[in-house]
Amino acid sequence: MQALVCQPAAAPALFSAEGVVGIIFLLTVALVVTGALIAVNAQRLVRAVSGLAICFTGLAGVYYFLLSPFLAMMQLLIYVGAVSILIAFGIMMATPEEQQTAGMQHRSILAGPLAFSVGALIFAALTVLGLKTQWQVFPRQGTFDIKAVGMSLLTTHSLVFELISIVLLLAIIGALVLAQRGRN
Amino acid sequence: MQLLNLYNCLPTYLVIGALLFAFGVYGMVARRTVIGMLISSEFILAAASTNFMAFNRFLAPDPVVGQIFTLFIMAIAAAEAAIAISIMIAVYRNYKTIETDDLVDLQG
Numbered sequence: 001m002q003a004l005v006c007q008p009a010a011a012p013a014l015f016s017a018e019g020v021v022g023i024i025f026l027l028t029v030a031l032v033v034t035g036a037l038i039a040v041n042a043q044r045l046v047r048a049v050s051g052l053a054i055c056f057t058g059l060a061g062v063y064y065f066l067l068s069p070f071l072a073m074m075q076l077l078i079y080v081g082a083v084s085i086l087i088a089f090g091i092m093m094a095t096p097e098e099q100q101t102a103g104m105q106h107r108s109i110l111a112g113p114l115a116f117s118v119g120a121l122i123f124a125a126l127t128v129l130g131l132k133t134q135w136q137v138f139p140r141q142g143t144f145d146i147k148a149v150g151m152s153l154l155t156t157h158s159l160v161f162e163l164i165s166i167v168l169l170l171a172i173i174g175a176l177v178l179a180q181r182g183r184n
Numbered sequence: 185m186q187l188l189n190l191y192n193c194l195p196t197y198l199v200i201g202a203l204l205f206a207f208g209v210y211g212m213v214a215r216r217t218v219i220g221m222l223i224s225s226e227f228i229l230a231a232a233s234t235n236f237m238a239f240n241r242f243l244a245p246d247p248v249v250g251q252i253f254t255l256f257i258m259a260i261a262a263a264e265a266a267i268a269i270s271i272m273i274a275v276y277r278n279y280k281t282i283e284t285d286d287l288v289d290l291q292g
Contacts, residue, residue: 005194005242011186022188029200036204036227040211045219052223055204059230062200065191066241068251078258083226083265090269091219094276112214119210123202130198138245152248160252164259171263175270 005135025065031058045091053084070146197238205231218275218282222268229261 012018035055042048060075142148153161190196204227211224233254240250276282 006189006192007242008192011189014188019188022191025191026187029196032200033203036207039223039227040207040214045217048220048223052226055227056230059204059234062197062234063237063254066197066237067247068237068241071237071251071254074255074258078262079226079230083262086265086269087219087223090222090272094219094269094272094282095217115210115213118213119206122209123206126202126205127199130202131195135194135243137243140245140247142246142248144247144251148248149251152252157252160256164256168259168263171266175266178267179270179273181274 005137024061028058028061028065031055032062034058045095046088049084049088049091052087053080056080056084067144070149194238194242197234197241201231201234201238203231204228204234216284218268218272218284218287221284222265222272226261226265229257233257 012022032055035051035053035058038051039048039055040051042051056075056079060072060080063075064072208224208227208231211227212221215221215224236250236253236257240247240254244250272282275287279287281287
């Protein structure tokens with residue numbers, strides 16, 4: 001298996017510090033998969049949002065394993081703290097009581113297997129692509145720390161930084177205008 | 185035990201990303217409410233950021249770029265969720281439903 005990029009390549013023993021870290025990583029991945037399964041398959045929308053929050057909590061752990069504690073914190077703040085709560089509020093405000101299920105009952109019989117086969121096909125194709133490609137490792141030049149991220153945000157990527165703030169401002173104004181329309 | 189070294193390998197994270205993307209596509213096709221489709225779209229965006237973070241950790245020469253890109257994806261996702269929720273509330277005021285089967289005024 002020459003295509004696998006592992007750094008370092010040696011496997012740790014089970015009862016060492018690295019082994020415990022490996023077990024924690026497996027638990028994190030299990031959290032991601034469980035949350036995603038709940039979010040996609042739950043009948044009631046509130047449960048789907050809970051699954052979304054669970055999955056994104058696990059994904060914050062995955063980001064931590066990818067050597068970025070800053071992004072892990074941002075994931076918890078933005079996705080678990082803001083987006084999930086926002087969707088939960090949307091469910092409360094925009095769904096009548098008798099209709100809070102995800103609407104999976106009265107659909108055609110073909111929809112479920114069709115959706116499943118589409119998802120499985122995409123997963124298989126992407127997995128084969130990821131495992132078979134000869135990834136080329138470039139020599140490392142910078143560091144992972146948050147100071148480098150901040151410096152880069154204000155120098156190299158400053159234009160995108162300003163643009164994203166304008167986008168967020170427009171999103172706030174647009175959401176206010178859209179939600180206010182039609183209110184009596 | 186190779187299973188415990190998975191967190192040091194690039195393909196692990198690529199498979200996680202592919203899994204999240206597949207879940208997102210499955211939910212987009214299977215869900216019949218607009219909010220369910222919004223939840224699925226969040227999964228697709230999360231898959232993209234996972235891939236960026238993985239390549240950033242293992243392959244990229246400068247490990248800052250991937251983190252910043254993921255940060256921008258998060259900001260775009262938050263804005264998109266806010267706009268989508270407000271559109272849903274507006275649609276719900278006019279139609280009293282958010283099921284995609286009932287929102288067919290343009291179907292003729």
